[in-house]
Amino acid sequence: MDDIALARALHVLAVIHWIGGLAFVTLIILPLARLRRTTEEALVLFECIERRFSAQVRISIPLVGATGLWMTYRLDLWDRFADPNFWWMGAMLGLWLVFMLMLFVIEPLLHSTFEKSALQDPATTFRRMSRLHEFLLLLAALTAFGTVAGAHGFAFF
Numbered sequence: 001m002d003d004i005a006l007a008r009a010l011h012v013l014a015v016i017h018w019i020g021g022l023a024f025v026t027l028i029i030l031p032l033a034r035l036r037r038t039t040e041e042a043l044v045l046f047e048c049i050e051r052r053f054s055a056q057v058r059i060s061i062p063l064v065g066a067t068g069l070w071m072t073y074r075l076d077l078w079d080r081f082a083d084p085n086f087w088w089m090g091a092m093l094g095l096w097l098v099f100m101l102m103l104f105v106i107e108p109l110l111h112s113t114f115e116k117s118a119l120q121d122p123a124t125t126f127r128r129m130s131r132l133h134e135f136l137l138l139l140a141a142l143t144a145f146g147t148v149a150g151a152h153g154f155a156f157f
Helices: 003-034 041-072 079-080 084-120 122-151
Strands: none
Touching: 003 041, 003 122, 041 084, 041 122, 079 084, 079 122
8 A cells, every 4th residue: 555545544534533523522412412411411421522632633633734735735736726626625725624623722722611611611612612622513515525526526616
């Protein structure tokens, strides 16, 4: 297997882990947490699962970036970022940047704020977090759709 095939395989595997985990948290965990009888139960459920996933995704998201950069460099695809027909290249980069910032900058800064907010007004806090996750999942789905369609020759413009 050459380096491009290996990079592509690792890239896709890491994206599946990252976006699949986002879907699981968004569509399964957050609704279950909101159904708990007490705020403490909801926080414990969410925190236990989120902590484990967060540790894993701290590997998969940087791996997506590293393999994407490697393929762009090796295949000399830099000009695609300026071509509107390859809008999905910029979408992939943008989505990756948003998640890198959220995971490594915003989440650590706001963790204690989230816990305080969840204890004071759990319904609003979990609803806001659900909406944010739903929005991010929608962006990820649109990006994945556009990327796969575009990479296989579908022209949007």
